[in-house]
Amino acid sequence: DVKVTQSSRYLVKRTGEKVFLECVQDMDHENMFWYRQDPGLGLRLIYFSYDVKMKEKGDIPEGYSVSREKKERFSLILESASTNQTSMYLCASSSRQTYRNNEQFFGPGTRLTVL
């Protein structure tokens, strides 16, 4: 089974702190994604990576950055956390092989609270 793991299920941080969210997948997938999930808004794409050291902005990249130094690991960084970044963060991965047919596999999510 594909497994996508996220470093924390719950995280509480203070305004202005630098926050790292880690995601690891074990299926040798090329594509990895970071989403935030808010009630009524569904999932919104923050950043996308299609290869090591490659990244692409999603729909709401402001206030976030990412790092992909190894194929299996994709990190989301909040440079200076703010209260409006309190949310559920979901990581996903998919294979590039099937292009548009690709299913995304999701981690369990990290619920981040910024005080």
Add this chain to the structure above:
Amino acid sequence: AQSVTQPDIHITVSEGASLELRCNYSYGATPYLFWYVQSPGQGLQLLLKYFSGDTLVQGIKGFEAEFKRSQSSFNLRKPSVHWSDAAEYFCAVVRAAGNKLTFGGGTRVLVKP
């Protein structure tokens, strides 16, 4: 740009009753469509997907969905709901550039005993 609308934010259904969740999409070409489920405290799990061919798609957990091009819809159905179906359901469409998905806002399903 592609968009996905799930008109119902919440649905309450009695156990054993049928369930239908609505999904409308906006997309110029043939859409690639997904339904995902998120159980409490869990990540998203794929229920089913449509790429081409038969417009009635069978998925896991007894769910099915019907693609109707004329109505730009991809509604999810289950004939008899179980208490374990209480969850949030998301419809999604593959974007034109491939690889990325656009999600609807989700529908939260509550199952009454």
